[in-house]
Amino acid sequence: MKKFPRKSSSAEEVFEKLRDCASRDLNPHTGRMWGHYYATGKPDLTDLARKALLEFMDKTMLDFTTYPSILKMENDVVAMIADLMNGDDSVVGNFTYGGTESIMLAVKAARDLFRKKKNGIPEIVLPSTAHPAFYKSAEFLGLKPVRVEVEPETFKVSAEKVNEVVSDRTAMIVGSAPNYPFGVVDDIKGLGDLAVDHKLWLHVDACMSFVLPFFRKLGENIPDFDFSVEGVSSMSVDLHKYGYTPRGASVILHRNAELRDNHVFVMASWPGYPLVNTAVLSTRSAGTLTASWAILHHLGQEGYLELSEKILKAKKKLLKGLPKIGFKVLGNPESSLLAFTSAELNLFILAKEMGRKGWYIQAQPGSKPLGYPKSIHLSISPYHYEVVDKFLDDLKDGAEAVKAMPKADVMEMLRDIDLSSKDLIESIGIKDGELPEDMTLINELIHLMPPELVEDIFRKVVNEEIFRVSRG
Ligand SMILES: Cc1ncc(COP(=O)(O)O)c(C=O)c1O
Structure with a gap:
């Protein structure tokens, strides 16, 4: 178990450790995250805020x-x-x-x-x-x-x-x-x-x-x-x-x-x-x-208008580009957020494939018992206007790669999992407090299981596995 440090560390040492700690983190400023961060591509704005x-x-x-x-x-x-x-x-x-x-x-x-x-x-x-x-x-x-x-x-x-x-x-x-x-x-x-x-x-x-x-x-x-x-x-x-x-x-x-x-x-x-x-x-x-x-003062309405225009342009490219790759945009999103789905390919594997290419897209598992579709969510940021073409190219390649993979047989994936077993958490790939890199199986389970059961399992995983005193 990690102990309260007895000795002091210099600021340099602390920062070195912090950077090491963040070595596996995504960088929110790259424009590659379609969720969790709203990148403007304006370093001066980030500087002002800081x-x-x-x-x-x-x-x-x-x-x-x-x-x-x-x-x-x-x-x-x-x-x-x-x-x-x-x-x-x-x-x-x-x-x-x-x-x-x-x-x-x-x-x-x-x-x-x-x-x-x-x-x-x-x-x-x-x-x-x-x-x-x-x-x-x-x-x-x-x-x-x-x-x-x-x-x-x-x-x-x-x-x-x-x-x-x-x-x-x-x-x-x-x-x-x-x-x-x-x-x-x-x-x-x-x-x-x-x-x-x-x-x-x-x-x-x-x-x-x-x-x-x-x-x-x-x-x-x-x-x-x-x-x-x-x-x-x-x-x-x-x-x-x-x-x-x-x-x-x-x-x-x-x-x-x-x-x-x-x-x-x-x-x-x-x-x-x-x-x-x-x-x-x-x-x-x-x-x-x-x-x-x-x-708010620095951007004023003018600044927000300019940034919103970039979002809108990126969104229009997505609304055109996604159906060309075979995806269906769900509903008619008036805002800067959208979700798309596919009847043919496994979206969770696509999310993993895009992760390999350096993009973060958010899998929405939906819920079969409640009738909610599986989808991918995109929160569009101003900076995405600069990278949306490359994103669509990578998404097309990603979709083709997923199509070429042997079809993931969900039932086969779930066959060996006994939902009532106390080993459930390990059998879905959660080990030593770490989530698996591939979230496909977990997302499939979230989609298929009754939501109350998903909630119970999450509560248990979070309480007993994820938030524990760190060993390192
Ligand atoms: C529509 C909506 N409402 C509420 C929230 C919750 O906001 P917060 O995460 O800042 O607590 C979110 C977060 O994404 C949201 O999208």
């Missing part, structure tokens, strides 16, 4: 009375995003450390408003494509998720179907703009009408929406999804994705302060300082807020 972050890194957001600059920057950032999302002067909000935190605050607010009026377990109505952060929030905060399947061709939720499950237990209904798996924007207008008619809390998960206002300016047909829709109560908008800020940056917006009142936490009945929290976290560095403030 400088701003470092300058305020040691200042805490714990207590808004400590540093006037931080309170000002938070209010500025919220105002800028409220403006982008067509909010008027009554819109309020707060800076958080990520989409999950923004969503959790909205869910807490809706739950507490529900509790002011009603008893019983509050429900949250979710399109099947809603981000798991809602399920996590429901689990943490004691709500019951009610899932509505999205339409099979469009991957959008139907407001009528949401209406069918709305009841006096409903504390919140949700729409995504866009959803993560397929990049399509739900019918927010339809949900908004429902929210107005039934006086419901409608949260729009706009964590991935930052490009949408700019796509609209570039002539794209973007359905209304923000505070311009009357029934929208709250929105989660991430900066650390298509706002191109460092990780740990999102905003929760409420239509008015009356709604936000339900998310604020205050505690003054202890001997210490009164704790006043407008976020889930308390002590946190102001670095990412400062970097966000700096980047």
